[in-house]
Amino acid sequence: MATHHIEVRVKPRAGLLDPQGAAVRHALESLGFSGVAEVRVGKVIDLDIEATSASEAIAAAEEMCRKLLANPVTEDFTVGRGPAAQPAGAKS
Amino acid sequence: MRAAVVTFPGSNCDYDCYKALQLFPGAEPRFVWHRERSLGDVDAVFLPGGFAHGDYLRAGAIARFSPVMTAVSAFAREGGLVVGICNGFQILCESGLLPGALLRNRTLRFRSQWVHIRVETTDNPFASAYDAGDVLRIPIAHGEGNYYADEKTLAELEDEDRVVFRYVNREGAVDPEANPNGSARSIAGILSHERNVLGLMPHPERAMEPILGSEDGRGLFESILASARVPGAAR
Numbered sequence: 333m334a335t336h337h338i339e340v341r342v343k344p345r346a347g348l349l350d351p352q353g354a355a356v357r358h359a360l361e362s363l364g365f366s367g368v369a370e371v372r373v374g375k376v377i378d379l380d381i382e383a384t385s386a387s388e389a390i391a392a393a394e395e396m397c398r399k400l401l402a403n404p405v406t407e408d409f410t411v412g413r414g415p416a417a418q419p420a421g422a423k424s
Numbered sequence: 425m426r427a428a429v430v431t432f433p434g435s436n437c438d439y440d441c442y443k444a445l446q447l448f449p450g451a452e453p454r455f456v457w458h459r460e461r462s463l464g465d466v467d468a469v470f471l472p473g474g475f476a477h478g479d480y481l482r483a484g485a486i487a488r489f490s491p492v493m494t495a496v497s498a499f500a501r502e503g504g505l506v507v508g509i510c511n512g513f514q515i516l517c518e519s520g521l522l523p524g525a526l527l528r529n530r531t532l533r534f535r536s537q538w539v540h541i542r543v544e545t546t547d548n549p550f551a552s553a554y555d556a557g558d559v560l561r562i563p564i565a566h567g568e569g570n571y572y573a574d575e576k577t578l579a580e581l582e583d584e585d586r587v588v589f590r591y592v593n594r595e596g597a598v599d600p601e602a603n604p605n606g607s608a609r610s611i612a613g614i615l616s617h618e619r620n621v622l623g624l625m626p627h628p629e630r631a632m633e634p635i636l637g638s639e640d641g642r643g644l645f646e647s648i649l650a651s652a653r654v655p656g657a658a659r
Contacts, residue, residue, distance in 0.1 A: 348527075349606070351527075
C-alpha cells in the first residue's frame with residue numbers, strides 16, 4: 333500500500349449554461365482582458381488515496397466521482413495524478 | 425395525518441413546516457433527525473428548506489447520504505407522500521427521487537422575494553385543493569433554483585403532466601421576466617413518475633397566514649391532508 337495523490341477536476345457539462353463562468357468572463361472583459369471567448373468555472377478536488385497501485389487509486393476516485401463528487405446530470409469529471417492533498421510536513 | 429419533518433444539520437425551515445402543519449387539527453407533525461434510520465409510522469414526509477450540511481460540494485449532495493434518506497427512499501418507493509421544499513427539492517434531485525438538477529440562479533444572485541406560480545395540474549396528492557390555472561403568491565429564497573434537465577426529460581415531464589407549478593407573472597402568464605432563476609420552461613415544481621414525490625423551490629409553508637403576507641400555501645397542506653385520509657392514497 334502506498335499513498336497516491338489523485339486530482340479530480342469537475343466541470344459544468346459542455347453546452348450547459350455556466351452563469352459563474354459568464355460572470356467571470358464579463359469581469360475579465362471590464363478589466364481590459366479582451367479576447368476571452370469563454371470561461372468555465374469548475375472545481376479541483378485533491379485526494380490522497382491509500383492503494384496498491386496508481387490505477388487502483390484512479391479507479392477508486394472515478395467511483396467516488398460517479399457516486400458523490402460530480403453530479404451526473406450537470407457535470408463532467410476527469411481523474412488523474414496530482415499534487416498531494418496534504419503537503420509533506422503539514423499538520424493534519 | 426402523521427407527518428415527519430426531517431431536520432438536517434443546516435435545515436432552517438423545519439420549524440416553518442412543523443408550524444404550518446400544526447395549523448391543521450388533523451395533522452400530527454414530528455421532527456425526525458437526519459441520523460435516524462426510521463421515519464416511524466407516518467403518512468407524509470417533508471424535507472424542509474435550508475442549507476443541509478452547509479450545501480458543501482453541491483446543494484443536497486451530502487444530505488443525500490444522511491442515514492434517514494434510505495428510509496425516505498424506501499417510503500417513496502412504497503408510494504408514501506414526500507415533499508421537498510427548496511433545499512429539500514435539491515436533495516430529492518441529488519438522490520434520484522426526482523429527475524434533473526438545480527443549478528446556480530442565472531443571475532448568480534440569491535433571490536429572496538415573492539413570486540407568482542401557476543398550478544399546472546391538480547391530478548396529484550399535493551395540489552388537489554387548488555384549481556388548475558390558480559395563480560399563487562408564494563415566497564422564494566434560494567441561490568440554486570435554476571431547474572435543469574435534458575430535453576428528453578423535460579419532454580417526459582410535460583407529456584406525463586408532471587410539472588405542478590410554473591413561475592408566471594401576476595396575470596398568470598409565463599414570462600421570462602417572471603422566472604426568478606432561469607429554470608427550464610419556468611418550472612417551479614415537479615412530480616415523480618408515480619406522482620407521490622413533489623419537489624418545489626417556492627416556500628408554501630411561509631405563506632400560511634395573512635400576517636405572513638399570503639395564505640396561498642395552505643392549499644398544498646390541505647391537499648396532502650385530504651389525500652392522506654383516503655385509504656390507499658398515501659401508501
